[in-house]
Amino acid sequence: MNAPLIAIYGATGHTGRLVAKELLARDHPVILAGRNGAKLQELAVELNAPDGRIRTHVATLDDEAALRELAERSAVIVHCAGPYAETALPLAQAAVDGGSHYIDHAVEPHPVKLLFDTMQARAQSAGIVMIPQLSFYGGIADLLAAAVTEGMGDVDRVTVGYSVTGWRMTPAAVKTAELLIGEIDRVTFADGVQRVEPVEIRNTVFPFPPPVGPRTMIAPFPSGEVVTIPRHVPARRVESQLTASTFEEEQTFTSQDATAEERARTDFMIAVQATSVGGGGRNGHVRGSDIWWVGALASVEAATRLASGQTPPKAGVLSTAEAFPAAPFLRHLATLNAFTLAL
Numbered sequence: 001m002n003a004p005l006i007a008i009y010g011a012t013g014h015t016g017r018l019v020a021k022e023l024l025a026r027d028h029p030v031i032l033a034g035r036n037g038a039k040l041q042e043l044a045v046e047l048n049a050p051d052g053r054i055r056t057h058v059a060t061l062d063d064e065a066a067l068r069e070l071a072e073r074s075a076v077i078v079h080c081a082g083p084y085a086e087t088a089l090p091l092a093q094a095a096v097d098g099g100s101h102y103i104d105h106a107v108e109p110h111p112v113k114l115l116f117d118t119m120q121a122r123a124q125s126a127g128i129v130m131i132p133q134l135s136f137y138g139g140i141a142d143l144l145a146a147a148v149t150e151g152m153g154d155v156d157r158v159t160v161g162y163s164v165t166g167w168r169m170t171p172a173a174v175k176t177a178e179l180l181i182g183e184i185d186r187v188t189f190a191d192g193v194q195r196v197e198p199v200e201i202r203n204t205v206f207p208f209p210p211p212v213g214p215r216t217m218i219a220p221f222p223s224g225e226v227v228t229i230p231r232h233v234p235a236r237r238v239e240s241q242l243t244a245s246t247f248e249e250e251q252t253f254t255s256q257d258a259t260a261e262e263r264a265r266t267d268f269m270i271a272v273q274a275t276s277v278g279g280g281g282r283n284g285h286v287r288g289s290d291i292w293w294v295g296a297l298a299s300v301e302a303a304t305r306l307a308s309g310q311t312p313p314k315a316g317v318l319s320t321a322e323a324f325p326a327a328p329f330l331r332h333l334a335t336l337n338a339f340t341l342a343l
């Protein structure tokens with residue numbers, strides 16, 4: 001039992017549990033962390049792992065010392081408690097102060113931008129790797145964009161299309177979605193420039209490959225790729241879009257008490273379309289079910305690599321594709337049955 005500890009902050013939530021279960025299935029020792037000690041103890045009993053494989057750690061977001069102590073005990077913190085607009089900074093600061101790597105599951109562009117804008121120098125001088133949005137929304141599209149545009153010199157646009165059906169949101173996901181829907185100032189990337197500004201929300205059509213086919217989309221969909229993709233793809237414009245039907249399905253916002261099995265019954269495709277300045281372009285996509293599982297698995301893959309010393313050449317705040325070789329990482333997730341991959 002010598003593997004370095006991986007902490008899961010927000011371990012009692014749906015994503016945190018999936019991350020904990022997957023790490024324990026790989027015999028990796030974990031620290032279940034969060035604000036509620038009784039719930040953490042209950043979870044530790046429920047997970048029923050051999051002796052010494054599970055520790056717990058209680059730390060509220062305003063307890064700087066307890067968060068720092070968590071980071072000092074851990075090689076990596078996988079931050080699974082959202083909305084990240086409220087939770088990202090305290091954990092990121094603790095990771096820097098306590099010297100642990102950091103991964104989170106944010107959807108929202110603002111906290112992703114905040115970590116790149118405010119934590120870069122501190123993460124570099126602490127020698128830690130900080131990867132925001134390494135999850136279903138965000139990290140997978142970031143990897144797809146890198147893989148699709150590899151060697152493509154004159155990228156005009158990168159468009160990320162999410163097709164999601166059967167999404168059963170958790171309490172934190174509903175809260176996150178409500179905050180995003182009500183947001184006035186959006187992060188955009190157009191004409192090669194990142195801006196924060198009000199935008200017109202429009203409907204457009206995204207040409208998903210079969211069997212999904214062309215679908216009406218909400219555009220832009222506020223997800224952090226607008227921050228991460230321009231860091232490594234020299235595109236003039238980056239935008240994410242989501243199938244309009246996703247939010248028309250009744251259960252999306254009314255299924256907070258769904259079981260883990262019901263939550264697993266989503267269907268998704270993430271497609272990335274990159275167009276060249278001179279016309280033409282390239283596409284890639286992944287397709288599967290259980291968006292929650294994909295996000296948890298991606299973060300576990302990254303966390304175990306960081307914990308075992310397979311770190312990127314450079315420390316600092318990095319996008320998923322800056323931290324790991326894109327196509328091999330995606331192919332590896334495909335071999336674990338996260339999705340089918342077309343590149």
Ligand SMILES: NC(=O)c1ccc[n+]([C@@H]2O[C@H](COP(=O)([O-])OP(=O)(O)OC[C@H]3O[C@@H](n4cnc5c(N)ncnc54)[C@H](OP(=O)(O)O)[C@@H]3O)[C@@H](O)[C@H]2O)c1
Binds near residue numbers: 013
């Ligand atoms: N990017 C993606 O694709 C992706 C994928 C999965 C999840 N997410 C995001 O990840 C977050 C968690 O999702 P989930 O499905 O696991 O939600 P969930 O099942 O509702 O669980 C939320 C977890 O966060 C903890 N938490 C909430 N507010 C907290 C606070 N102020 N201080 C400390 N802990 C707090 C909860 O602790 P208690 O048990 O003590 O209440 C619980 O452990 C959401 O923001 C969601 O949007 C994103």
